[in-house]
Amino acid sequence: MNKNAAKVLAELREDHRNMALMINLLERESNRIYEGLEPDYELLHDVMHYMTVYPDAVHHPKEDRLYAELKAFRPDLSTGFERITMDHRHIADLSIKLRDDIASINAGNPVRRNAVVADALRYVNTLRGHMQWEELDLFRRVDEMIRSGHNVFDSANFIHEADPVFGPEVEENFGRLVETIREEAAAG
Template identity: 35%
Template sequence: MPAHITKWKTEHANYRKLLDLLETRTELFARGEQPDYELMSDVVYYLTQYPDRFHHPREDVAFGTLLAYDPSARDVVDELAGQHRQIEASGATLAADLAAAAAGTMMSRATIIDDVCRYVAFLRDHMDKEEREIFPRLGAALQKKDWFLVDSAIHLSADPLFGDTVQARFRGIQRQIADQAGCGCADLTEKACCLE
């Protein structure tokens, strides 16, 4: 399996941890507990700033490259590229709703809960479809030169949460993930959690 596919699967696993955290916080909120809008906003901010700006565009380049080798992949490539745009739009809506709620705007619990549930379910289904239907085709078709072009097309920025150094804004998320997993990394301040 090419290193790029392995990396993308690892990134998907990290995104699932964030979706689990978002879902857990939303379940508490649905039971009437005080929402942690800051934590939820930070999770959504990360998902709209890192995957939407770096992960998905790199996948789109690889998917487009695949079509030269496997034109029969056109339908799934078009569907997944369209889903990337939907994920970005629904993430922006969710981020705006959470920011408004945190600022004190009157908003029903049901609106936020529905937004989170839709976003989480859609992103999970999307990643599952990529891993099931397109990653094997990419692994079989793309050559070293193709992966070089994927790397060259989108400048990659360091991951601010799951990279070597966790940005200050994301340390709370890291601690929450570590707490949920019971991995013992909850007190780290500079290094990334061992869960990566």
């Protein structure tokens, strides 16, 4: 089976738009914690659940596969790539840490509020910086590879799973998260 790189890249860019929405929700709720207000812990839980089951588990491996293709076909466009896999691993570690903080609070355990805020901000800033690097640099290199004629790659080892929140079917657990996103969009 073959994959179309331009199509995969369009999906990755769409994922980034969705991830940016999630990051904004996280930032808003963590600011509430910082200000001593009560955040929506259920929402925080749902957002972090999503981040671990889609961006970490599907989006980043898809990118890794596409970057490997770039490295194989256009090594001239692949300088500075060593960081990328480490970055993905680091982001996954940060998201697990934050997800566990929130799960612990939801289970009734005392977790220091400023520790949660620090973990949330570290995650938000790292992921934002990472996505910006990809959008302004790595994705453009893939565009260049496609323009130069390499658009089809072998899809063996390619993880393709539908997005459980923004995909064609919303997974049951994510009903409330989708509801919140719709309300936010309607409120402008």
